[in-house]
Amino acid sequence: MAVPLLLFANVAFIVYWLLSGIKKQFLLSFFCILLAIGLSIFPYKFNSKTVVSGGSFAVMTYNVRLFNKYKWIASEEVPAKISSFIKKENPDIIAFQEFKHDKEVDLNYPYVYEKLNGGKRANGLAILSKYRIVNQGSLDFENSNNNAIFIDIIRNNDTIRIYNVHLESFGIRPDSVDLNIDERKSKRLIYRLKKSFTKQQVQVEKFMEHRNNCPYKIIISGDFNNTAFSWAYLKLKNDLNDTYVEAGKGFGKTYSFNKYPLRIDFILADKKFLVNEHKNYQIELSDHEPVLARLSY
Missing domain, CATH: 1.10.287 (Helix Hairpins)
Structure with missing residues (x-):
């Protein structure tokens, strides 16, 4: 950070x-x-890239924070506004984190895979696609509310794997940060960070084992709960292109920590794809902001 x-x-x-x-x-x-x-680690990009391509397709990732179920935002219209936003941007594939069913969200994608836990209050991950899903699955992270799922889609007679990854959170809310902490509180904070880092490491290693057995071109999207300077990000990125690095502009902020801009939501694409566009949206409908990448061969 x-x-x-x-x-x-x-x-x-x-x-x-x-x-x-x-x-x-x-x-x-x-x-x-x-x-x-x-080394492409300067946290600001001065020039973006937009390529008009009729053969491109758009991938979006969005942590929707349960569509404002617990009224973090003082508005009853958040689910409807998110639904309208997605319909307007019209991504071909969208990966949701902290997803739940909501009657105000009606997106009408023909192919959907979701992995939800929690009974009547079920929430989790979902991937919505305009392309036919021929395979799907969940990695089922142990001892965690977070997870990673995947779908294999058919596009132009080619099979592409889309991952939706939500790594372990550090559980530190911006509104709960107190700089005047004593030794007891600081030890507790360090223990919590250590525990989350350890869980992220286990999750990333499990994911990489799964990803290394994939025979198709892959796209990794999701909320990594860590920055582009972290071990988790570098391990997941591996030999892929970060769409923000390739075509983004500005800080690429997807999350504000006490007004400090953080980029913790990513789309990583196989190098066989051309990154035609990367978009960050400044819409305050969740604690995260959506990211969209437009790709082509």
Whole structure:
């Protein structure tokens, strides 16, 4: 989480040292920024890419936070607004995290796979597709409310696997953060973080074992509950293209932590796909923001 702050601190130092006429320190920070850009870890993209292609298809990922079931947002219209938004953007495939059935959400996709748990209050993951699903399944993460699911679809006589991944959450809400914590609270926080990191590691390793046995081109979408500078992200990305890196713009923010922009929702695509477009939406209908990528061969 500190990487963006450290990089922008180096940008500030560059400006300061240039104005102060101190060249050696300027070169040090300048090299850090060049290295970050070269490794594609600079947390801001100045140029986007949009390619018009009649043969493209759109994939969206969206953590909808149970369609505002517990009224985190003071509005009764959130489910209907999310439904209208998705109909307007019209993605060919959409992966939902923290999904539940809601009478106000009627999307009419012909093919649906969902994995919900919790009885009458069932919620979980879902993938909606305009393309025929020929195979589907769940990885069933152990001792966790989070999970990963997949579908295999047929598009233009080609089989593509779509993963929907929701890794373990750290369980730290922005409104509960108190910087004036004592030793007891800090130890409890460190224990919670350690436990979540350990669970994420187990989940990622289980996912990678499953993914490595897939014979098809793959797309990984979902809420990773971690940033692009984390071990979990780097492991999942592996040899795939991050659609934000390829075609996005700005910070790529998908989640605000006390107004600090975080990119924790991703779409990762096989290198055999061209990334024609990446879109981040600024709509306050959940604690996450949706992400859409338009791909072609």
